[in-house]
Amino acid sequence: MSNDGAADKLETATLAEAVRGGDRRALARAITLVESAKAAHQDESEALLAALLPHSGKSLRLGITGVPGVGKSSFIERFGQHVIAAGHRVAVLAVDPSSKLSGGSILGDKTRMEDLARHPAAFIRPSPTGGTLGGVARRTREAMLVCEAAGFDVIVVETVGVGQSETTVADMVDLFLLLLLPSGGDELQGLKRGIVELADLVAVNKADGELAEAASRTAAEYRAALHLLRPGAETPVLLCSAKTGQGIAEIWQAAEAAREALAASGVLGHKRAHQARAWMWSQVHDTLEARLKADPQVAAQLPALERAVMAGELAPATAARRLLQAFLGPRKD
Amino acid sequence: MSNDGAADKLETATLAEAVRGGDRRALARAITLVESAKAAHQDESEALLAALLPHSGKSLRLGITGVPGVGKSSFIERFGQHVIAAGHRVAVLAVDPSSKLSGGSILGDKTRMEDLARHPAAFIRPSPTGGTLGGVARRTREAMLVCEAAGFDVIVVETVGVGQSETTVADMVDLFLLLLLPSGGDELQGLKRGIVELADLVAVNKADGELAEAASRTAAEYRAALHLLRPGAETPVLLCSAKTGQGIAEIWQAAEAAREALAASGVLGHKRAHQARAWMWSQVHDTLEARLKADPQVAAQLPALERAVMAGELAPATAARRLLQAFLGPRKD
DSSP: OOSTTHHHHSOHHHHHHHHHTTOHHHHHHHHHHHHOOOGGGHHHHHHHHHHHGGGOSOSEEEEEEOOTTSOHHHHHHHHHHHHHHTTOOEEEEEOOTTOOTTOOSSSSSGGGGHHHHHOTTEEEOOOOOSSOHHHHHHHHHHHHHHHHHTTOOEEEEEOOTTSSHHHHHHTTOSEEEEEEOOOTTTSOOOOOTTSGGGOSEEEEOOOSGGGHHHHHHHHHHHHHHHHHHSTTSOOOEEEOOTTTOTTHHHHHHHHHHHHHHHHHHTHHHHHHHHHHHHHHHHHHHHHHHHHHHHOHHHHHHHHHHHHHHHTTSSOHHHHHHHHHHHHHOSOOO | OOSTTHHHHSOHHHHHHHHHTTOHHHHHHHHHHHHOOOGGGHHHHHHHHHHHGGGOSOSEEEEEEOOTTSOHHHHHHHHHHHHHHTTOOEEEEEEOTTOOTTOOSSSSSGGGGHHHHHOTTEEEOOOOOSSOHHHHHHHHHHHHHHHHHTTOOEEEEEEOTTSSHHHHHHTTOSEEEEEEOOOTTTSOOOOOTTSGGGOSEEEEOOOSGGGHHHHHHHHHHHHHHHHHHSTTSOOOEEEOOTTTOTTHHHHHHHHHHHHHHHHHHTHHHHHHHHHHHHHHHHHHHHHHHHHHHHOHHHHHHHHHHHHHHHTTSSOHHHHHHHHHHHHHOSOOO
16 A cells, blocks of 8 residues: 555556545545556556546636745645635645655645645645656646545645746636735746736735735735736735735635636636647647657757757758658658 | 749749849749748748848847737838838738738738838738648748848837737747737727737837827836836836827837847847747647648547547546557557
């Protein structure tokens, strides 16, 4: 039971049933299986997902991002407890392509969410380690499906607000919450360009004590900015304090209301269907690129072609054609 | 000379020389050649690009977008004339995947920029028609290289602010200018989410007469919003009127200053090298996807797989693996 190999031996159907029955060891084992990059695990992993898929999809999927220092773990700890107290079961997953085997920069250190982690209605899983963003995200997405089949009806997907992973997370959730610092509008939030516009909900954390006033000011500024950027859609900008708990209930309320509006308008079903299809295609592209790069004929030419393209000595289209010819053979039409 | 086939007959080297010598018919013919999707033209087109590439890259590449009604053509007409008066040669290209053979929604109607089009120091080319956004953009990008080799030192790439083409255009230019209407901050600008954050320069057009005050207010609001969204980088937000010509000189000044700063810091070379590489990869992906979709084994399965994925009956990863197996054969590792 304690080694990863155990998953191989347990029948898929039995494992799927144990997951659905709420067995936490089975859940962990199932996620380990779908996270496995080993070819030998692929059939089993796919059979497991096929068995669980009909029971997935019923959760509220919430992405959360914010720069380091904004207090994401404390927020999720408070927020998770509130949501559990409201009668839900919460799974917290993470997408962090920078995380190492030794424990990632987010959620690797479980002690950061100690109370939530101990709660029987919560499940916390650190980011899958190693591989490309696409690979890490695929495994998180599949872990999400497994958690849903296990009866978790709120899935929080955490990421750091400084890289490309936000777009990827936004593409797998129903709603995206951006946590901000009370910055007074002058200091840097260090967010990557484009992230603010991904947000369906914004919350200014640390809105307590002497930062309360700065937090209100920041909220007002972002409210005005979002009004310009996303005309028509009023993005809620709220205040909260993970320390005192103030505002946490309102954020959950806003998330539930936004989710209900999405479902009632039919946008949710549409969004999820398109997310799933886009996901399929992004994996097709990732795999094709990996296979192309692994091709010996391509590998022999790629460094020189990339160098020439970057130096402006070769047109990108010409380089692309050479790579494709090396990989697929000459064009026939 | 009047049919496209003529390009085939002229020796590539002679054509390249004529382009560089400022022959406008040769320029038009060269662009027609690099825009051609015919396999028979590919070798010739690549040879031409190879001959012209060493003479390209010296222009200021400026993307311009804004919703229909913002006055893009009148702006470009005024702006182009100002830039020409300052001693430059201006080429105006367009990326509009919605354009039809019968004349696209932008620049198809040349009469819209009548005075500029007649100027010997200007060259105006409508959007390539047909094909995917990737295809349209590739052809525009290559037309840009040809124009540069022909001595145009300011290239304006126009697009409409309502689709995906903005990101694509931002990926091929040095600077991206967003034109806004004096909206008073309440009305819809109709811009797609994410476009404001792409802008390196913002200009509120129609800042004349009774709209002057609303334009100033809009500029102030966007200035505040951009300050939050892009902390550290002060994005210039200017006022102009394509009708009176007011503010046009300031926009050109701001573009030149931004371009000089990019060049002086070394960011420009870095940016262009990465744009070229990303371009190569996006073409590799587009072509692989097209080849995959054209594969009879894939085509037989794709509709059912997409449907099952969108209905939540099949995991995207499983569908992706089946498509790849149909295309490339079973995985070997």
